[in-house]
Amino acid sequence: MTGQVQPAAAEAAGGDRRIGPVVMEMKNITLRFGGVTAIRDISFDIREGEIRAIIGPNGAGKSSMLNVISGFYRPQEGEVWFRGQRRPRLKPYQVARQGIARTFQNIALFEGMSVLDNIMTGRLTLMRSTILDQALWWGRAEREEVAHREKVEKIIDFLEIQHVRKTPVGRLPYGLKKRVELARALAAEPRILLLDEPMAGMNVEEKEDMCRFVLDVNDEFGTTIVLIEHDMGVVMDLSDRVVVMDYGRKIADGPPAEVRRDQAVIDAYLGVPHDG
């Protein structure tokens, strides 16, 4: 067994997950859309293996921040450092090859395709066979498909969606679609997983399930997770460190317990008059 011995508590998830060195660093990021400044001079870091939450009220710039991390938006000012190097401008597939995968706030799956096929698309960047191989369906293409299918089946098993394996995604309820999206992101075997409001619009039970899956992913695969969330309760239970944003600014950064007591955070959530 792994040498880690801990008191046998059901909620063993706390404390000593192996959190490593800084894997990604945002340095003085500013992002503008025309005259609107979405993000103003924000800096924070992400450590290997942690669950890092970004929270804040509506329009605080959370999703923009996630898009900066994923490389989809390029900030006007500031730098993104990844594994000790300044990250150049990237194409989406290059981001994926760096081991970053994400889910979207408004589900972005292929509605007409089955759950299985949707998750298979997540492995696209890992496929090596050529179009010719695949058209002939011989040798490498076949072997590759079997190997990929096995990985995908393990993810299906992990997220407990065996019962909808062959169902077209369009016929699934919302909560399951969210899970399929997580599955597709996992299929890329990411080192960093970006989750944009994974619990939004879910009922309590679905939220609890999703929380468990997020913790399990982090625990089983050691995946670093950056998540945006509205629901304060969820964030506080789930994350190791929290960045709080309001009107494009960072107003707090630290462990949940600390952030929760922060006056600026309380004000932002209770809606104190702003002069931003």
Add this chain to the structure above:
Amino acid sequence: MAEIMPDEAPQSIPALLARNARRFGARPAYREKEYGIWQCWSWIAAAEEVRALALGFLALGMARGDHVAIIGRNRPALYWAMVAAQSVGAVPVPLYQDSVAEEMAFVLDHCGARFVVAGDQEQVDKVLEVSARLSALEQIVYVDRRGMRKYDHTRMNALADVQAEGRAARQRFEAELAARTAALTYDDACVILYTSGTTGRPKGVVLSNRNIIETSRASCSFDGLTEAEEILAYLPMAWVGDFIFSVGQAYWAGFCVNCPESAATMMTDLREIGPTYFFAPPRIFEQMLTSVMIRMEDAGALKRRLFERYMAVARRYGPAILDGRPVAASDRAAYGLGDMLVYGPLKNTLGLSRIRVAYTAGEAIGPEIFDFYRALGINLKQLYGQTEASVFITQQPDGEVRSDTVGVPSPGVEVRVAETGEVFYRSPGVFVEYYKAAEATAATKTADGWVATGDAGFFEEGTGHLRIIDRAKDVGKTADGSLFAPKYVENKLKFYPSILEAVAFGAGRPFCTAFVNIDLTAVGNWAERNGIAYASYQELAGHPRVLEMIQGHVEEVNRALARDRMLAGCQIRRFLVLHKELDADDGELTRTRKVRRRIIEEKYADLIAALYGGADSVYTETEVTYEDGRKGHIRATLAIREVAPVAVPAERMAAE
């Protein structure tokens, strides 16, 4: 362990496993769908897995007579754990996986389990939650590693690791394992199964190797089960039926046990496996039928017409063809065509194409549902059984199948009906004892082996089939001395979709009466189609046309009851439709939706008085509890309807 027992008379489940490994070798013993593929283990492979696990158990210090709790969904590894425990002389105690920690604590404590084999993290958590109270508990073994990495493993192991350790320790423990397996006798405990127990605490029923093996042998030959059968193991492992089907009969006959991927995929897995031998409670058959009907409603006109036309043919000739009774060649041809166009594809969709024998039991099955499957050519039969009997008391032989009997005594079983109407039985399957409950054992089982079922029934004249009518304690007599079986009448009423619940009265009264609850969904639908407007449940329940419809149902039930000399006295003379739904929140039903007779009798005493009075309506006020716990009153004036009793056919009377 192979060479110890002669081939012909294995004395234990491990001995049967050894025999099967020799006799059936490479034939499949277990399949489980995992990662989207059916993984398969032959008898040789299964014997090897069990052996490795048994050696591992020895390494963990499992002693003879230890109790090993097994908790989880049906998986090969858990079945192996049971047999491995038996191999080292321990006794498996399977638990219901959906029981809450509290119930689990009772059973674990009562049986004093030293070892727990759990399916996954969820079950381990439940055990840990109550482990402080379990002084005997020493080791937990789990199957699924997921989420378990960070638990304290000082007294916990993954099942695969226990097996690996067992394999490594082969030389050290081989002799000990062989000796322990060889020492198992026919009268040693094979398994302890806790009955869910509708009254009081669950009781641990100890079944011996003799109970299980004799029962399995008799029931396999009754239905001609061979090593070629395929079954789907999806019912709780703690239930005696699963133990008999998936362990007893599977090991006796040597057939393959298939475990579904998860509870949610059961229907898909059923279809992929296409079992030849199948058991399901009436609820499952009902669900399957409903799903078929809903899909037919959505189908195109041509398909619908084909379905309706050929289902009518099937209803007319199907059961007769299945029973091997003579059917005209032209009708046979029509049925054959229907089989090609409708029944075959339908059975294939349901996963029932290959069924040779299917059983249902547990509660009454609606005759329409039962006949539907029979009409399709599926050999669905009923059996009557109990944990204490190792399942089988009576069952229906091929060709003598009806929805209202439970069949003839199973081979080797003696059944008698006492003066009171209670059914007693004696058989090689009769349990050894209730674990640590000598008094309860003595109260249920006489010294010469007769066991009281607690059910009332009678043998039908002519056919010799047993019919179960009710729980013995609920059966009474009306004032004129005829038999009164409330549940039998209520079930007959409840088979109508528009009747959700019924409560019959009649013990010690001049005649029988009933309360009826309408089913809001079914009756509401009916009202919509017939242009009947209503604003509330109460209004719909009191609508004259609804009352007429219900009256029609009651009359039909009376006609059916009149055909039965024993039960003709249960005909309903007066009834009323209740203005509110019986509700567990009001204490009128149990949480599992069983009628609480005494409470209803007290609460609605005024209505019962009116049923036995002469009036044609009654005014009443009833206290109700809302979901938020507030209380309120509903007032209503209920119509009381009279139903003319049907005369009992004369020739039957004369036969007496």
